[in-house]
Amino acid sequence: MTAPRFARPRTLDEALALLAADPEGWTPVHGGTDLLVRMRMGMAAPRGLLDLTGIPGFGDIRVEDGQVVIGAGATHAALAADERVRTHAPALARAAGLIGSPAIRNRGTLGGNLANASPAADTVPPLFVVGAEVALRGPDGVRWVPIEDFASGPGRTVRGATDLVVAVRFPAQGREVRSAFERLGTRKALAISKVSVAVAARVEADGTLREVRVALGAVAPTVIRARETEGVLEGAVWGGEVARAACDAVRREARPITDLRAGEAYRREMCGVLLERAVATIVDGSRS
Ligand SMILES: Cc1cc2nc3c(=O)[nH]c(=O)nc-3n(C[C@H](O)[C@H](O)[C@H](O)COP(=O)(O)OP(=O)(O)OC[C@H]3O[C@@H](n4cnc5c(N)ncnc54)[C@H](O)[C@@H]3O)c2cc1C
Structure with missing residues (x-):
């Protein structure tokens, strides 16, 4: 197998331009905790890796206009620790805190968890119950997709080849609406x-x-x-x-x-x- 080419754009526009010019030639990668494992197992062979870690503010979390907005690059560790996430979506904070191990939580991102479209992705059930939407940005701008419509099957989403997942948003409901998350996994095996x-x-x-x-x-x-x-x-x-x-x-x-x-x-x-x-x-x- 030839090694994939590699790009680390410094802005979101630069990343989108690379993707628009050659959609099949670039595979986005953020934490790499899913993609690199699949490559090592021979289940993925990207021609190019589009590394999203150099885009400033890509993982920012903010509350604006009554919505919690989380950048796709937010790590699970950041979600678990963030006071706004803990207040407005305790289920999401808890799910993020249970993912993998500290190393996985420090690298793995919300965008990667969504784009990977595993039926077992832990951030997704909490996002369903808080009524979240996913922002896809492509050459024609941003479109918000209800989380329930985002994954169309195991490993499949409505993301177009020239789109990136850029954010997730849900209403900032404070403690008025409570949420909770429970999961069953094999802890010692770091299993999903x-x-x-x-x-x-x-x-x-x-x-x-x-x-x-x-x-x-x-x-x-x-x-x-x-x-x-x-x-x-x-x-x-x-x-x-x-x-x-x-x-x-x-x-x-x-x-x-x-x-x-x-x-x-x-x-x-x-x-x-x-x-x-x-x-x-x-x-x-x-x-x-
Ligand atoms: C040991 C281990 C334990 C794990 N435990 C859990 C667990 O308990 N629960 C769980 O849910 N998951 C778990 N995972 C899976 C993984 O860590 C998560 O899914 C993580 O959130 C992936 O994020 P990432 O940034 O590393 O994604 P990457 O590996 O970088 O990317 C994953 C996929 O998403 C695409 N992608 C990434 N970012 C974007 C973007 N912004 N826009 C468009 N496409 C994008 C990539 O092209 C790739 O197809 C585990 C993995 C390992 C190796």
């Missing part, structure tokens, strides 16, 4: 999730759950919303019969497969367990 569940909801003073969103990772070809489960929880108070009905619903809605990492029945069962943990975190958090 076997199942993950994210939940967001507003909890009224009497414990009634409102604006409930539930998303499941690693149990379908892409991350999915669990709308039947949301329907069970919406307007209900967590506990007893409601908890049982919600766990039954989430097990029905999961569409897992059996693979090397876990069996279908086990994954389905664990969806219920993780849902219980996530909703309990939200309900408990609303009391503190």
Whole structure:
């Protein structure tokens, strides 16, 4: 295999111009924690590596016009530590803090996690439940794509060959709407999730759950919303019969497969367990 050529543009415009001139000839790379592993395993052979680490401000996080805006180059370590992310999307901060190891979290980025389009990508279920959008920038400007429409299958997204993922945004809801993330993985093996569940909801003073969103990772070809489960929880108070009905619903809605990492029945069962943990975190958090 010939070594790929390499470019490290100093501006986003420069990166986009290189990509526009030769879309098939450049593969974006940021942390390299997915791409370099795939290259080493012979699963990817890029002709050129377009290194995005030299673009100033590409990983900035800010709050503007009622939205939290996160640059695609934000590392998982930065997301986990950022006070704005922890306030407005605690599920995302928690998911980022559980990814891989400290080394992976220091290199791996939000943009890479999204563009890689793994059904087990840990940042995606939290982004589903906070109603995030992904910014794609290409020669014709920026378009915002709802996160639920971004991945079209394992390893596939709606990103065009001349686009870069440049940012993610979601409403800055403060602590009004709580969110939580739970995952099951093999920690010692630094393995990706076997199942993950994210939940967001507003909890009224009497414990009634409102604006409930539930998303499941690693149990379908892409991350999915669990709308039947949301329907069970919406307007209900967590506990007893409601908890049982919600766990039954989430097990029905999961569409897992059996693979090397876990069996279908086990994954389905664990969806219920993780849902219980996530909703309990939200309900408990609303009391503190
Ligand atoms: C040991 C290990 C443990 C891991 N654990 C986890 C885990 O627990 N949870 C999890 O979700 N993931 C995990 N991963 C996967 C990986 O670390 C993450 O997906 C990470 O977020 C990838 O980001 P990156 O910047 O390194 O992407 P890269 O490897 O640089 O790129 C990944 C893909 O995205 C594309 N890309 C990158 N940036 C952009 C951009 N801005 N615009 C367009 N395309 C882009 C690249 O072309 C490539 O196809 C693990 C990986 C390893 C090696």
